[in-house]
Each structure stands twice: as structure tokens, then as C-alpha cells.
Amino acid sequence: MHMQALEIRNIVYKQTKSPHPKAIEDTPSLISYDKKTLYKNFPADKARGIEQFFIYYEEYINTYWKGPEGQIKKVFRKNSRHGSSEKEQITEASSQLLKKLDRNLVFFIH
16 A cells, blocks of 8 residues: 555656646556555554545545546646636646645555
8 A cells, every 4th residue: 555655646746747647547546445454454543644645635636637527637728717727726736735645655654
């Protein structure tokens, strides 16, 4: 699971430079953990931190990457209602997410 988290972290880092839809498309297979097993194998505080790591990533994908049909976006609008392009929003959101993921990586260490 630690390797999965590191791979997700590296994928998010890549997005801080520019959007890479293919890397995002490849990550659903990385988000594989059983909540029951997680809480059985880790102290509760570590299990919550690990779970939160994956929740942060999932929320990011749903907010910035998924289109109306649930597919990963490959085309980004120049201007949105927020005053910045979707590309700028993704790179900014990726930078913010990276900070959260880095804080939560500590929970993966036994």
C-alpha cells in the first residue's frame, strides 16, 4: 500500500507542472485497500491517516478530472467561471493536494 501511495503522490506531482490525463487514467487500479483490513493491521490513527490519503486523492479526481460522463478529461477549457483556465485550476489543486498527501505519507510507515 505504501508503494501505491508513493506512486499516487508522484502522479500528483506530475500534475503540478501540466495536466497528464493518461497518468490519472491509470490510477484507479492503485486505489485498492480494504477498510476492514486496514483498521485490523494498523493502529486507528494510522489507519485513518492512510484512508484519508486515498480520500483526498479520490476527491481531487472527482472534482478536477472527471467529466460529466465520469470519464477522465483530456481537453481543458481556457476560461471557466472561476476566472482561470481548467489547466491552471488543475495545477493549483495538484500543488495543494501534494501538501496534504505528503503530510499523510507518514501514516504508511509502521
